[in-house]
Amino acid sequence: MEAPTHATSAALLSDVSFGTAGIHPLVHPLDMATDDETTDQRQARLEFMLEEFRAAQQRRRVKEGIALWNRTVAQAVLSEKPPAPGKLN
Secondary structure, three states: OOOOOOHHHHHHHHHHHOOOOOOOOOOOHHHHOOOOOOHHHHHHHHHHHHHHHHHHHHHHHHHHHHHHHHHHHHHHHHOOOOOOOOOOO
């Protein structure tokens, strides 16, 4: 029997030998690429995933900033002080 050349193949082989079919949970998603995929395609997919992560992170930061501003305004209204000036950094 040949040794598997790909991480997914190794995980699949170990699952089959233990009687459980499927992908091993410790296999990284980037290792699940097909064997015929080129380095450029993998790099492009990685860059796409990084951009998606950064965009999601930015959306989360904006949402947290809006919530913080709304809490600040609500506290100012409750304490009868004028709200802080709208200053963007």
